[in-house]
Amino acid sequence: MLNLTYSYRIYPRLDQEAQMLAWLEQCRRVYNYALAERKDWINSRKCSVNACSIKQEYIIPADAPYPDYYKQQNALTLAKEGNLKLKAVHSQVLQDALKRLDKSFKFMQERGFGFPRFKKFGQYRSFVFPQLKSNPVNGFEIKLPKIGAMPINLHRPIPEGFEVKQVRVVLKPSGWYTQLILQANVSVPDVMPHGEPIGIDLGLEKFLALSTGELVERPRFFGDLHSKLRWLQRKLRNKKKGSANYRKLQAKIRALHEHIYNIRREFHFLTAHKLCDGAGMIFAEDLNLKMTSRGMLAKHCLDAAWGSFLEILKWTAWKRGVYFAKVDPNGTSQTCPNCGTHTGKKELSVRVHNCGECGYVTDRDVAAAQVVMKRGIVTVGQTVILPVEEGYLGTPMKQENSSVKKGSQHRTR
Template structure:
């Protein structure tokens, strides 16, 4: 199991200058290394609409540019540009390794056939972190002892360990982060143990959750969590700060001060949204053994006219947080297809078409009448129970406190029994 803890550090003015210099040099090296890869790509590829049907001249084929070829060129880089000698060697290698991972995610599709976007050149100030791959070992670049942290070639500084390392976990890597309100370190901790997932036959409580814009989340039990809209609340203040930023001379001292104010506003919005997501996630995980959510295409939904509200709600981040919290406790989080969850009747399964403005589900077949989102949450739960092997009672409906499972298949029907 791997977890990451983030701690605040308090470097001196001289140490801040060193780290900012490192970030700028690493940014330039990132751009140069990415340019090498793109040049190799353009020399070894030709667009199909520009190739000759009869023949195409082939010149000298350059060697592929890989992480290892660029890593071996670091010695030459330090000769040509002596300022790179001041950067810890493993930090430079980590910068190239990060570029290689980004390149591979774009170059090779994953198991689902999807590829990430092409790595981009970074503008001034856009590279905001660097990584020490080892910590608290003999030849590590970072040592943490008590309330002090020592980074090689940067120096010793104070660290605020607001929570200790968990028992049995070993520190593996340390990433130095520059944020709007100061400097942080993200320490990755690893433990050999893996949380055991709760067996299916021991699941006692389950819930379906439908996320929306009227209410942030509605559960199959009828409980609602109000939507907060942190970005919309701060939109007027953010607009004023951005107008002031636009009037200042770019990259001047006053420009950078105002830019930091804008960044702090965005950081506060992000932290408020994340705190809200964690609160809702912990409430759900404490009450239920299985949590069912929709597998939404948020990227596609963000292209509609409701894009601002959808991104402000942060459904994707919420689902990731619920999954992480559930895995740590050994509980189940299931994603189901969202197709038809709002249109299908949770009582009889009939299709009841309705527009987005209709907020009440009224089934003309079985007479069921309830809130639209609650009906969708029940459908989400029913689909999740079918996916994990738990099915509904033959009489319909679902008791949230005691799920049921299929035990035997008979010629006359399905025999069901409660978990004991």
């Protein structure tokens, strides 16, 4: 089963836009009420039986069951009987708000952190139709249940053989969008290792260093527009909260953040396609991205968005038939790619790799990318001789492991 998600711009009428905004607000209230219900139940079980907190305590009967998704769904059905605003919203749209909260709690339990937060006004920006009786797209119109038909910008056609299973409506600063979740009953084979291998090393001075010696500059997406964002936020601080000018400045700030996101995402896609043009295998470091988002370089690491780029590269490589895998990142900048000698820890100011054993000299990031490529090739069990004309010493790689991990690169979208 193959899943794809296509996003299109939609143009609702004023009455349809008002209706969708009302739906978002009702979904937000249902989400917050269900979250408060779960939070109160959890807090009522925190204190000891023989001791209570000095300030306050939640008192919920001991036999009260935990308000899971099914109990809250049944309670929502009863609440809709006396609430006309809830009744006006599509039933499955409200149920999806409870599903979203349930997924957040399950995700928190898996990670061990990240307790779900309450949604402020305007923070709930999408709702989903999880089931559709028929194809909602007819020509250049899309018909949504209980909302009606509206124009849609089909900038690319829906692929043949795919069926629209779900529709998500998203409100962005630039307007309304719909995400069509397409599904086809096909089986896509896994991409096997083949062709020319390359290794990549992500950094801040250079966004990307390739094992071929090529360096890709890092655009300062957020840094270039930071002064404008700071100027708008300074103006917002002097406005009366909730006034018309306050809301106008908020809209400008949201539009600027979306612009930064768009140019960053476009750069990531263009870079990913360029890497796939001349390679059959791409290897990258399996970075701990949580640690890179801390410290004095956190803003620059988040601006580069390495995690987003690796996900885009993985998807692009799978779509274009290029093998992609991650390798162990430990010691890539402390190992000589030519002789394998451990050269010791380098300071960030040292930008040249100079091996004292074999005399191999190259850029520090390029050397790390070559080590990444060597580890990747050893993982897939191949032997490759690197050409001298591309900046290598032509040392053959040892074949240490002939096991190929099958089934790990399948991707549904």
